[in-house]
Amino acid sequence: MKKTAIGERIDAFIAYKRSLGYVYDTQERYLKHYQRHMEEQYPYLDLPDKTSTDCFLDKYKGQSGGLYNAMAPLREFARYLFQLGCRNAYLIPPKQLPKLYPEPPYFFSEEELSAFFRECDSYFIDNPGPRARGIIMPALFRVLYCCGLRPKEARMLPAENVHLDKKYIDILQSKGPKSRRIYISDELTVYLICYNSRVSAVFPNRKYFFPRDSEKPYSVQALCYNFGTIWRKTFPGWEGNLPRIYDFRHHFAWATINRWAREGIDVNAMIPYLMRYMGHNCIKHTLYYFRFVPDFYADYKALSSRLNDRIPEVPDE
Incomplete structure (x- = not known):
């Protein structure tokens, strides 16, 4: 035609x-x-x-x-x-053009994250599913959590762009014509080396690092479905809206900034590095992910108290 x-x-x-x-x-x-x-x-x-x-x-x-x-x-x-x-x-x-109002992110507690990954590992041992899903999903969720990637960046990640021997991952042309190299921790590297060995036995010539089959990646719907399944298994009495898989990215941003603040590191000096790591082209896009959350209030109070002697008292008169 x-x-x-x-x-x-x-x-x-x-x-x-x-x-x-x-x-x-x-x-x-x-x-x-x-x-x-x-x-x-x-x-x-x-x-x-x-x-x-x-x-x-x-x-x-x-x-x-x-x-x-x-x-x-x-x-x-x-x-x-x-x-x-x-x-x-x-x-x-x-x-x-309509104005978009993003759904407020959900902030995980450390206890929730620990419980989620325990259930994730346990669930997929009992329910491995087809095409090595039981190996792939726990690893994919950990990369999202540890690296703050966009879900699309993880599920579409080519196997050839993961360099575990050098402890980095190349994210090429992710959002617009932007690429970046992200370095990963020793702990995550060891985990992914084990994962890579296991999944390579199933898909020896796979195109994607987290494959649905030898040639195709998982869809975003599949990621959301599996994430929701594990979250409901972890918290069977959960009420209200479920967290979203994208909330791992929010968590990565504010947890990183909060950790720097607690350790006394100059946050303003470090933000440009976080901006590049997350694939943003300006700092304001990185700061969008940062929120004060209840478990940071005590630290924020301690940090701000250092300024008390620099702020003059307001006279009563």
Whole structure:
């Protein structure tokens, strides 16, 4: 079947973004939804217009995340068409982009984390599942916890980018055209060497370090399902919303900053290192993950008390 003009332009745009170093997987999925919408309902159009675009976006009303994910690449696509001289392409006004309000993170206690990983190891011994799941999931969760990776970075991690002999992992082109090298602790290295030996016996030529099979990674839905299963097993009487797998990343950020503060290390001097380790391009994105939590109040009080003699008393009069 011959490609439509809109389809050819979308393909060219995606190729252009990837040539700049962007992964552009999620964006491609939404643009392909848009392409099918155009080909089915507006086959006579070769450029986006307001009517066809609004009709497409109506499908995502009430879904702020989905609406944003649909709008953002469509705006970029229109701007790309403008640069090619297609001045009649409809550009979604920036004020129409929905504001995203991230769900507040859940802060794990050390007791909860210890209980979770004990249950994780125990559960997968009893329920190993297919394709070495019982080996892979405990290791994957530990890397998320110990390194503060984005879930996608861990599940899509190529086996060739893990250098256990040198104790580092290369994260290439993760979010945008950014790459970084993260060093891992001796304890995690020893654990992963054992893991690698066991999983290599099942998938000797695997593409991904945490594989679903020899060629494919686990989906984000699979990670969330397994995380939720273990959390419910660990805390059967849990009430309210479950923590999310992404909360490991939040925990890594604030736990690291809190530890530096407790040890008397200059946090301001260390934040740029944490920023690079987590793959951020500015410090404010790193500080977004930091929150004061109940188990830090005592330490914060002790730290701030050192300043008491530098702050003058307020006179009664």
